[in-house]
Amino acid sequence: MSGQRLKEAALPLFAEQGYDGTALSEIAKAVGIKTPSIYAHFASKEALFLEIYRDVMRHELVVLGEIAQETHATVEDELHAFFYKVTDFNSDPEVKRFFQRAIFFPPQSLATQMREEMTTYEALTSESIGNILLRKLDEAQKEKWIYVFYCLLDGLSLEHEIYSAADFAKRRDAAWEALAALL
Template sequence: MGAKEIKHEAAFLFAERGYDGTSMSDIAKRVGIKTPSIYTHFKGKDDLFLSILEESAMSELVYVRQTFQQEHPFKQMIKDLFYSYVHRYREDVMLRFWIRTSFFPPHELEKKVVSKFNHYLDKLENELKETFQEAIIDKKINDIDPERTATVFVALLDSVFIELLYGGYESVNRRVHALWTFFWESLQTKE
C-alpha cells in the first residue's frame, strides 16, 4: 500500500471518528498493513492528517474551478455547485473529511487547520466574486455587489455543511432547496 491508499483510509476514519478517535493502528488495520508501515510515508499522525488536509483543500478548489469552466448556463452552474455538496458528501471521503475538520479541528492542530480553512475560504470567495462579476457584466444576474454575494453564498454553504453534519438527508435536501430558491431569486434580473 502506498501513501495514497493510506491517506484515503485515514481520511475516512478521521471523517467518521475525528482526529482523537482515530489511532495509527486503526488506520493500519483499515488499510491492511502493520502500523510501522505507515511511518514509511508519514512522520506521524499529525503529518498524515495535515497531508490529507492539504489535499482536500486543493481538491475542493479544483472542483469549484472545474464547475466554473463548464459550458452550462450561469444559473445551472451555480446551482450545480450549491447542490453538489449534498450529493458529494455521501460519496467523497475527502469532502467529508474537509467539512468535519473545518468545524471540529483537532485541538493540537487547530491553528494550522483554521489557517488552511481561512485561506481556502478566501480563495473560494475570490473565485465566486469573479464569477458573479462576469455574470453581472453579461447581464445574467442583477447588478449587485459581487463580493457580498460571494460571502453570502459561502455563508449558505456553511449552513448546508452544518446540516450535513447534524441532520438527515431529508432535512438537508429541504433546506438546500429553500436556500437555493431564496438566493437565486435575489440574483435574478427583472426582465
C-alpha cells in the same frame, strides 16, 4: 505499501471517528502493516492528517474548476450549478465528512495551521465565485452574496447530517432561492 494507500485507509477513519478518535494502529491494521511502518511515510499522525486535509482541499478546488469549464446559459445557471455541486454531500461522502469534521472540529494541535490553510482555500473559492458574480453584480453586492453563500453552505453541511434526504432537499432548495434572490 505506499503513502497513498495509508491516506486512503485513514480518510474514512478520520471522517467517521475524528482525529482524536482514530489511532494509528487502526490505520496500520486497515492496510495490514505494523504501526511503526507508518513512520516510513509520515512523520506523525498530524502529518498524515494534514496531508489528507490538503488533498481534500485540492480535490474540492478541482471540482469547482470543473464547474467553471461547463457551459451555462446564464450567470444564474452557473451559480446554481456551483451551489448544488458544493452542497451535494452524497458524492464522495467520506471526503465531505472528513472535510466537515476537519473544518468544524480541527485537532487542537493543528487548529491554527488548518485555519490558515482554510483561509487560502476560501480565498480561491471566493475568487471562483466572484469571477462569476462580477458579470452581474458590483463589488459590494458580490462580497455580500459570497458571505451569505458561505453561511448557507456551512448550515447545509450540518443539516445534511440531521435531516432526511427529502427534508434536506427542501432546505437546500429554499437556501438556493434565498441566495438567488440576491442576484
